[in-house]
Amino acid sequence: MNQDDINLIRDARRGDVDAFNAIVRNYENYVYRTTLGILHHPSDAEDAAQETFIKAYQSLSKLRDERSFPTWLARIAVHTATDWFKASQKRRSVALDQNQCFASGDAHQSTQTRLDIEDAIGQLSEEHRVVTVLRAVYGLDYEEIAKMLDIPIGTVRSRLHNARMRLRELLQDEGGTHQ
């Protein structure tokens, strides 16, 4: 986290609207990745991401240390997305619209690989998705994830291991299917 972001957060806490808009601009992709990773539904993910920023804006005064802003925001995003997930589970189950939420011309992955990963993530349980997203999107240490989710570090380790092993199996299967 750079000094500019810290200054923006300080200004936003003092009520500077433009500063908070700049924060939204800087963190929108992180938050959207989190909500999409957990919800697996673009429209719900967008709404949940929006709600995350609104919650962050409303409780910004409670943030003690500006340096912890990314993890604080991630925590809000995770809780918001898991609440949405529980609510949306009752409502519907719609497939992900892939063309909507990816950077165009991504050199790293082919569309098929992306679809495979997407499908594989969609097959994980909610608990496994949450830890996977926190690790992959924010690069959080296991200890930070444990603190954020209020679970023992051993649980984080086992959840991440099971999730990653399951993804590996699914991706290998998908790879085999497409060949």
Added chain:
Amino acid sequence: MTCEIVQSKLTAYVDHQLPQDEWQQIHAHVPTCAHCREIVIGLQSTTVELDHYFQAVIAPFGFEEEVTQSLNDIRQARHMNRLNAIFLICAGGGLGAFIAFLVSPLGAIMGVIFHTLFILVQCMSLLPLSLNYGWFVVFALSSVGFAAISFWGLRRLLRTLNSEVIV
């Protein structure tokens, strides 16, 4: 360390999230075990693919504007609530002050004065009836009389003051 124990820690090993001594033990084991090595390669590749997948996800077009709009709506609603609260506080305070004034001795005196004025106005409104509408004549004559007296008084006053104003 047995393969079973090692395999349960391979994700943490790939993520470099193990204590140094444990990491070293697994690091020493992996090259010697084909099965564990295969899992590590698979996990590394999955990790890289996951990272790339999430890096490629971007917020939808216009997301920032939508958030800004929602926040503006919230600010506006807050502002309206604040104004409503100020209005209610002022209205409550004013009402309280008025009641306090009425129950105070000064309020009682004012009450008597208002009551007297009210009775006077009431009596004056009843006067035309008692005069049987001849009060029009009385009112007109009185007005003329008052106007004449005023004019005369004003002239005298100006003369006394040697004023150059000509009436």
